[in-house]
Amino acid sequence: MAVIRVTLPSVAGRSYDVVCGTGLVDGVGRHLRSAGARRGVVVCDAALEATHGRATVESLAAADVPCSMMLVPPGEASKSVAAAARLWDAFAHDGVDRTTHVVAVGGGVVGDLTGFVAATFMRGLPFWQVPTTLVAQVDSSVGGKTGVNLEAGKNLVGAFWQPLGVFADVDTLASLPRREFVSGLAEVVKYGMILDAGFFQWLEDRADDVLARDPAAVTHVVTRSVELKARVVEADERETSGARAALNYGHTFGHAYEAVAGYGRLLHGEAVSIGMARAARLAEALGRIPEDIVTRQDRLLRRLGLPTSPTVLQPTPGPAELLEVMTRDKKTVGGVPRFVLPDRIGSVALVDGVPSHLVLRILALAE
């Protein structure tokens, strides 16, 4: 078991722990109790009701924290204003008050939705996360970003709302569908590329153990990823200094593929994987890195079962359409996309002013 403390300079005295390891769900109630919870509400992915939902409720009950459970239908459609409105009403009818602790059990959709509802019900309730997917454990549950989608775009409504604690129990990953587990590994490779060459190398060495979901290997994957993300979040909690931008490596290209393919056809991690492959090619074209770094990253991604080319999509989206989506991204500066590009393995920089014709050339690559 590893404990990573996240310290937030902007909120006086506020820090919290992300606990990574096995057998953690049983201890959730004890932690809530230590934090003074007298009552809880567990918001759970409906597909996990009988497993992790039930286990969380029992853990709270055993620690003398009575609670109710509310279910959220699985899938991205639950990350909506309508789903938030249903939870707000359910909270009100259940008598949730400012002393009630909210626990999210599920993947990124449930965590982001529940965090937003916790941030806004009675102007903010204490909030805990039990992420049950790899991508939620290594990415969305750490950093305090919560929110829902609008029809006009993803994550357009939300709040920064930090949890009191996160329990990344790798046991919950054992039953994940392989494609979903693999998709989460894209963000893991990203942390190696942007911050930690040693971790990248470790992933190359232990790819087979990771894919076999060896508990010790998966615990290391989650722990190191959370440590790296926590350092970035601490440096730039509200995305103001620019440090947090590094986390978008692979995402400028990735979001475009995701949007053009139609949300749901590519998993987020698959799109990020293709996006990282393209970003590395762009860095090479700009003379920032030699070709062998592109190749090494491609090789690791493919060994982990991730796509590195948009040819998995048929028909393959056209460069002009992709570029248009990229220039509409909310992180553009004056309509020109910004790219996070590698300098070497373990280091990236924010690059403005990349000529459109070069971006189009990368988007048109056939492999």
Added chain:
Amino acid sequence: MAVIRVTLPSVAGRSYDVVCGTGLVDGVGRHLRSAGARRGVVVCDAALEATHGRATVESLAAADVPCSMMLVPPGEASKSVAAAARLWDAFAHDGVDRTTHVVAVGGGVVGDLTGFVAATFMRGLPFWQVPTTLVAQVDSSVGGKTGVNLEAGKNLVGAFWQPLGVFADVDTLASLPRREFVSGLAEVVKYGMILDAGFFQWLEDRADDVLARDPAAVTHVVTRSVELKARVVEADERETSGARAALNYGHTFGHAYEAVAGYGRLLHGEAVSIGMARAARLAEALGRIPEDIVTRQDRLLRRLGLPTSPTVLQPTPGPAELLEVMTRDKKTVGGVPRFVLPDRIGSVALVDGVPSHLVLRILALAE
């Protein structure tokens, strides 16, 4: 013109000004420009479109801050999740981004709704207030509380979101219906009672000028009220230390009368006025204050045109029903209402454990 700086210790380096006086709307654009705004969106009470809405838009245009205007139907029904959802969608379709400054023009409903939408669109946009009612100028626009109602209760969904600046232009009060202006004076008397005996005395001396809406008198009313509220908010931004509870003087009784009468039959300030009269009676019954303080407060409230007895409601609500509403209030402790009660003019204390039979006796008073 008076400028009151509100300093928020919890948010590093964040402070903002509340400007009180006449002729302020014309300067709004200049302030936004100084704060770096390159684009604005004005959210305005539809009833004020042609007056203060138009003036605000022109002020921004004159300062080279292009903006759109969005209208909110007047009335409490606009303080809803549905109205927030309409604004979120409108922001998205209008291309509002993180550099867009949001300006609320209207009373408490528009300010609370717009503040909540600004707090949550893209996880937070810069926000300004142009309050156009007395109650919004002296109360709701200062303090950072934003939010909307649910069917189950008022203000159940919201966020703490501080503005970059507030322009309390007393010129906008000249056209307020008399009943609405008078209702706002209840919160003004409250500030005197809870914090400032000298201000209470000033209100007694200048009641006629205030009622005649003499600009200098009204400017003093707004300025002193904002100063007093700002000190409380600075001491307890997120309602955690207890200092902010003093602002609820008159509100425990008041909310009950408001709810039992049916929202809309009593204006908020009218309910608070009756609530303060009852709270003073309760303080007297508990031996905390002599009767002459009760009388002096009643006399000032009535001179300002405010009710001090629920007999304005026919039928007068029954004590048992009122008590039940009070015990459901979100500020109860273990189901027992807490009362903010005066010790003298200018000072209040938070009182727990008041016996129910005593509360019922006060609720049953015939005058």
